Amino acid sequence: MKYNRILLKLSGESLMGNQGYGIDPVRLNSYAAQIRNVVEKGIQVGIVVGGGNIFRGLSGAAKGFDRVKGDQMGMMATVINSLALNSAFEAIGLPSKVFTAIPMFPVGYPYSKWEAIKALKDGTVAIMSCGTGSPYFTTDTGSALRAIEIEADVMLKGTRVDGVYTADPEKDPEAKKYDKITYDEMIAKNLKVMDITATALCKENNMPIYVFNMDKEGNLEKMLNGENIGTLVY
Numbered sequence: 001m002k003y004n005r006i007l008l009k010l011s012g013e014s015l016m017g018n019q020g021y022g023i024d025p026v027r028l029n030s031y032a033a034q035i036r037n038v039v040e041k042g043i044q045v046g047i048v049v050g051g052g053n054i055f056r057g058l059s060g061a062a063k064g065f066d067r068v069k070g071d072q073m074g075m076m077a078t079v080i081n082s083l084a085l086n087s088a089f090e091a092i093g094l095p096s097k098v099f100t101a102i103p104m105f106p107v108g109y110p111y112s113k114w115e116a117i118k119a120l121k122d123g124t125v126a127i128m129s130c131g132t133g134s135p136y137f138t139t140d141t142g143s144a145l146r147a148i149e150i151e152a153d154v155m156l157k158g159t160r161v162d163g164v165y166t167a168d169p170e171k172d173p174e175a176k177k178y179d180k181i182t183y184d185e186m187i188a189k190n191l192k193v194m195d196i197t198a199t200a201l202c203k204e205n206n207m208p209i210y211v212f213n214m215d216k217e218g219n220l221e222k223m224l225n226g227e228n229i230g231t232l233v234y
């Protein structure tokens, strides 16, 4: 396969499926099955999941919550999603381990780069929760950081659309998909695929990003087989 070790970023919203809130078990199990499939082929998988299906610090702040507390609530939401994934993996016999950037053992194990790599080498999926562990960041930045730390070959960003477009394809029917785009171009054109902090971190550390639609079953494996189903940011 094209890569040996990947960091997969799943948004909280994608876990919500067709529901307006929370976790859709059908979507959760579909992700779990796709991930098991690639782990069985020898790929080492690290995962960072968002929390937007449960709570976002910024929208909390808009409702009058303290921003830092709101962000801490958001980070707790990523822990909830990580435990849900952990449980879905366990149900299908796929070994996985939840790490938390904010210590909260026994909910998860305190995150350390070396413990995460050790798990990956054993064929265990490392689910790294709480994003970066700090407020004012996003889980996109958390996944860029973890991808670099665990020395992943690529950061995969699973979204609802199948790549980076010239405009929002859900709003503009004329929007065209890029096969490849540079970090600088993505920032200059203000294409809102990832926040600038996350993109800049990947650029500085030469971490390629692959944006693709994870909701189409089989896409994860196709991507790893080298099929051009999304957009490479380099």
Ligand code: UDP
Pocket (backbone or CB within 6 Å): 010, 011, 012, 013, 049, 050, 051, 052, 053, 055, 056, 057, 058, 070, 071, 072, 073, 074, 075, 077, 078, 130, 131, 132, 133, 134, 135, 136, 137, 138, 139, 140, 141, 142
């Ligand atoms: N968050 C944070 N620091 C981080 C990562 C996340 O404070 O390093 C908080 C932030 O409030 C964010 C929420 O957790 O709104 C959920 O993460 P995010 O919005 O990135 O989730 P997604 O959009 O991917 O579902």
